[in-house]
Ligand SMILES: O=P(O)(O)O[C@H]1O[C@H](CO)[C@@H](O)[C@H]1O
């Protein structure tokens with residue numbers, strides 16, 4: 668049992684999918700996993716373990732933002748020995764050629780998070796995803812005929828950004844905005860674990876276009892299948 672997760676050691680698989688929204692974790696458990704048990708209800712941050720194609724896989728919400736995901740992934744790795752962590756989230760596109768409903772695989776995550784500044788001081792650390800998980804998910808997407816974009820995303824501390832640095836980030840090739848991946852990548856390296864983020868574009872920051880909740884669900888399902896099929900070879904390693 669850890670401070671924020673009410674599970675026993677062994678209740679959580681070594682491989683986990685991490686949506687921001689705990690109800691999305693419930694949706695994934697109910698629609699994609701078999702033989703499911705719920706391992707966490709503390710703060711309604713639901714976590715489940717089940718099987719997918721015969722492999723034991725968990726799914727748990729992380730909440731929104733760097734402080735929230737940092738608490739959960741730290742405890743998942745330190746207390747429960749989780750080794751493969753795949754964030755499955757939504758993001759806002761900031762490039763003209765990235766469209767609503769596109770799926771993005773995050774190779775790296777720039778950030779304005781003070782957490783990383785505090786850690787690295789004057790050095791600019793580059794939070795990077797695990798190459799083998801990235802390659803596996805890219806290949807799974809291709810196999811399913813799904814076009815994905817791979818690149819740098821921006822993990823913002825603010826959802827409502829009054830300063831508006833979006834144009835500068837877009838100029839330097841950042842694909843989209845979200846709020847957790849930089850922390851996931853940074854903390855996972857410390858624990859020698861693999862981490863990746865696969866993101867569905869839910870809205871376009873430049874044009875204001877947004878998906879309906881029904882559309883989000885369909886695209887989201889494709890992203891989940893990519894994440895689960897990419898995770899299978901790593902699960903129970
Ligand atoms: O859909 P999730 O995974 O929560 O991700 C995105 O959505 C939230 C903001 O609405 C932030 O958590 C952001 O990273």
Ligand SMILES: O=c1cc[nH]c(=O)[nH]1
Nearest residue numbers: 757758759844845846
């Ligand atoms: O963090 C997020 C998620 C979706 N769209 C945004 O603009 N930001």
